Amino acid sequence: xxxxxxxxxxxxxAPPPVPGGEGVLHPVAEGVYAFVQPDGGWCLNNAGLVxxxxxxxxxxxxxxxxxxxxxxxxxxxxxxxxxDLVVNTHFHxxxxxxxxxxxxxxxxxxxxxxxxxxxxxxxxxxxxxxxVEWGATPLTLPTVTFxxxxxxxxxxxxxxxxxxxPAHTPDDVVAWVPERSVLxxxxxxxxxxTPYVLMGSVSGSLLALERLRALRATTVVPGHGPVGGPELxxxxxxxxxxxxxxxxxxxRAGRTPLETARAADLGPFAALVDPERLVGNLHRADAExxxxxxxxxxxxxxxxxxxxxxxxxxxACHA
Numbered sequence: 008x009x010x011x012x013x014x015x016x017x018x019x020x021a022p023p024p025v026p027g028g029e030g031v032l033h034p035v036a037e038g039v040y041a042f043v044q045p046d047g048g049w050c051l052n053n054a055g056l057v058x059x060x061x062x063x064x065x066x067x068x069x070x071x072x073x074x075x076x077x078x079x080x081x082x083x084x085x086x087x088x089x090x091d092l093v094v095n096t097h098f099h100x101x102x103x104x105x106x107x108x109x110x111x112x113x114x115x116x117x118x119x120x121x122x123x124x125x126x127x128x129x130x131x132x133x134x135x136x137x138x139v140e141w142g143a144t145p146l147t148l149p150t151v152t153f154x155x156x157x158x159x160x161x162x163x164x165x166x167x168x169x170x171x172x173p174a175h176t177p178d179d180v181v182a183w184v185p186e187r188s189v190l191x192x193x194x195x196x197x198x199x200x201t202p203y204v205l206m207g208s209v210s211g212s213l214l215a216l217e218r219l220r221a222l223r224a225t226t227v228v229p230g231h232g233p234v235g236g237p238e239l240x241x242x243x244x245x246x247x248x249x250x251x252x253x254x255x256x257x258x259r260a261g262r263t264p265l266e267t268a269r270a271a272d273l274g275p276f277a278a279l280v281d282p283e284r285l286v287g288n289l290h291r292a293d294a295e296x297x298x299x300x301x302x303x304x305x306x307x308x309x310x311x312x313x314x315x316x317x318x319x320x321x322x323a324c325h326a
Contacts, residue, residue, distance in 0.1 A: 030042050030044040032085065035234055039184055039189045040057075042054040042055060042082075044074070047198065047229075047231035047233075048200065048231070048280045050132070051070075052101040053231060053234075054069065055067070056090065058164075059164040060162040064091070066191045067094070068095075070100055070144075071104070072105075072142025072143045072144055074105065079108045091161075092114050093113045093114070094116050094117065094168060095121055097121055097172070097176040098122075100130065100133070101132070104141075114151055115147065118152060118154070119178075120177055120178030121152075124176070135321075139326050156170065164184060165184065165186060166182050172208075172215065179195050188223070189228065190224035191228045192219065194230035195215050196229040196239050197242075199279060201281045201282055201283075203288065205287035205290060208301030210295055216247075249274070250285070253292075254293055254296060264313070267289055268286045283315075286310065286317050287310040291305065
């Protein structure tokens with residue numbers, strides 16, 4: 008969640024802890040599995056496993072030591088000893104903090120920009136929710152990076168890693184399993200959860216979604232929320248287009264992003280998990296309407312403080 012340039016954050020009391028659902032690894036196609044953590048809110052991300060004949064690839068890890076250990080237990084039910092490769096779709100801690108649970112055996116792969124941003128951001132996400140039991144999550148950076156595309160092989164199953172950012176972050180990667188028509192999107196696509204593009208791009212996300220739609224995936228595993236099909240791409244796009252409408256309306260009315268968020272009618276999107284992300288998204292939309300380049304940095308700390316104000320307290324994190 009935290010970006011490389013995040014400012015010091017306010018000490019806001021956390022809401023009472025409510026345990027999130029335990030992640031479960033379940034099959035979505037032959038040899039392909041999704042690890043889904045309900046309800047997909049802050050730091051409750053999804054991961055995935057591609058298990059071919061004798062080789063395996065894990066897509067993303069988890070935020071806390073306990074959840075990463077749970078993920079490893081689930082993976083080892085399918086692949087004794089653990090995966091051979093771990094792919095990080097982007098640099099946010101909920102997708103990479105668990106790398107250390109797998110680095111004894113697995114090679115960790117990411118986009119070169121993700122490795123750089125992971126090193127710069129460090130464990131900063133933990134500062135946002137100091138009451139979370141993060142456990143031991145040593146920063147474990149990827150050892151193999153690429154720039155555009157990379158194909159890795161789980162023996163009989165290909166996993167095509169495609170750089171589609173800036174979208175959620177400057178350098179998002181998705182993992183496409185063409186033989187099974189399964190797409191692991193990282194946080195480029197969301198399901199029943201509010202998208203978040205503060206550190207990436209609204210326009211870049213729309214381009215990325217168009218590219219993902221062209222793959223014609225049958226099964227889409229989003230970064231957060233339930234597994235679905237290509238309709239998840241459409242739903243994420245619809246939210247982003249409504250976001251742009253709200254940003255333009257707010258500018259015409261002379262409102263700040265926070266004021267725009269408070270006055271917004273989100274319609275069907277109001278029921279999405281973590282609606283406070285609208286504030287950060289409006290900051291990105293406003294900046295791009297002013298000409299800021301996709302993926303260029305904004306003040307993440309200031310935006311998060313406004314999300315706290317919109318929410319009326321620190322948003323819940325059940326990691």
